[in-house]
Amino acid sequence: MFITDILLYLAIVIVRVGWSLRRMVYRAPLCTVPLRFVGGVIRNLLGIGAIAVAGCTSPTGLGDEEPLDLWWWSDFESGRIGPQAERQDGWWTSPFYPDDQAVVQSAVVRSGRYAVRLLINRDRPYLQTKDQIDKPRVDLVKGRDADGEPYLITEGEELWYGFSIYVPPEFIFDYKANSEQVHELQSTTGDERDHPVTVRIVEDQYVISVGGVLPGARTWYYPVHRGAWSDFVFHLRLCRASTTSCEGMVEVWINGARLGKHTGPNSTAYSYHFDIALYKGSWKYTIQGDPNPSRQESGDRYIYVDEVRMAMPGRGSYEQVAPR
Numbered sequence: 001m002f003i004t005d006i007l008l009y010l011a012i013v014i015v016r017v018g019w020s021l022r023r024m025v026y027r028a029p030l031c032t033v034p035l036r037f038v039g040g041v042i043r044n045l046l047g048i049g050a051i052a053v054a055g056c057t058s059p060t061g062l063g064d065e066e067p068l069d070l071w072w073w074s075d076f077e078s079g080r081i082g083p084q085a086e087r088q089d090g091w092w093t094s095p096f097y098p099d100d101q102a103v104v105q106s107a108v109v110r111s112g113r114y115a116v117r118l119l120i121n122r123d124r125p126y127l128q129t130k131d132q133i134d135k136p137r138v139d140l141v142k143g144r145d146a147d148g149e150p151y152l153i154t155e156g157e158e159l160w161y162g163f164s165i166y167v168p169p170e171f172i173f174d175y176k177a178n179s180e181q182v183h184e185l186q187s188t189t190g191d192e193r194d195h196p197v198t199v200r201i202v203e204d205q206y207v208i209s210v211g212g213v214l215p216g217a218r219t220w221y222y223p224v225h226r227g228a229w230s231d232f233v234f235h236l237r238l239c240r241a242s243t244t245s246c247e248g249m250v251e252v253w254i255n256g257a258r259l260g261k262h263t264g265p266n267s268t269a270y271s272y273h274f275d276i277a278l279y280k281g282s283w284k285y286t287i288q289g290d291p292n293p294s295r296q297e298s299g300d301r302y303i304y305v306d307e308v309r310m311a312m313p314g315r316g317s318y319e320q321v322a323p324r
């Protein structure tokens with residue numbers, strides 16, 4: 001892109017210089033020819049410089065995002081979801097779910113040209129395994145595999161990460177028992193009780209829980225504003241109670257407001273993966289298979305996600321990861 005722009009501009013310059021020389025020879029006073037020639041050269045050099053600056057600062061140009069500060073990020077500006085090993089827009093997504101459940105789109109964005117829409121549908125059967133039904137979910141996961149996955153979150157690392165969530169105006173707040181989970185850190189051992197951080201939509205509130213099932217676990221509440229983006233920032237260090245000199249810590253901000261800080265043991269496993277999701281533990285049926293009343297009896301249910309950033313362990317800051 002950058003090279004072709006330069007070549008095109010040089011071709012224009014050659015034509016313009018030729019045309020200017022023709023005009024100077026036939027029309028201009030002889031004494032102004034050198035001055036006008038030098039002026040034309042300067043103008044054309046400035047034009048090439050402007051193209052170079054534009055090429056280095058455009059979203060697809062050489063400068064792009066600040067990769068040295070970030071461990072990985074997903075602003076969805078690549079326009080697609082790639083393999084989870086890719087630093088930008090790389091995610092693991094479940095093969096059990098239809099492709100239209102996580103779609104990179106341009107209609108609703110927090111920043112740039114793209115964001116992702118996560119969708120579940122009340123009328124579809126959700127088959128995770130042959131004997132486990134009606135757990136509608138779509139997950140974007142980073143660091144899912146314990147072996148060889150470079151983005152596992154491990155005990156003792158100081159981390160900063162942020163993301164932004166948009167709940168559309170038509171989103172129906174469901175009963176408390178039918179809440180949605182939109183973010184979690186999930187242990188790689190698969191312990192369902194072990195979530196040092198979760199964000200759920202419970203009726204009309206974001207419920208941010210820290211510490212899982214441990215004594216001293218903490219919960220914060222923040223209103224869900226439909227039709228607006230909500231910016232989340234987390235600053236944390238995971239640690240287990242069994243760890244000597246445990247210095248666990250979790251700080252939370254929403255829309256620039258600091259909700260608070262939890263200190264002490266916050267986890268029970270050594271490593272975790274990062275999950276952004278739209279997930280209901282049950283919807284059409286309970287896990288036992290009984291009919292489950294909901295305020296939304298059919299159709300799509302969706303949220304949007306953008307501006308996901310995780311700073312290099314031990315090197316982050318609020319500014320590096322906050323949605324902008």
Ligand SMILES: [Ca+2]
Nearest residue numbers: 075111112114
């Ligand atoms: Ca974006």
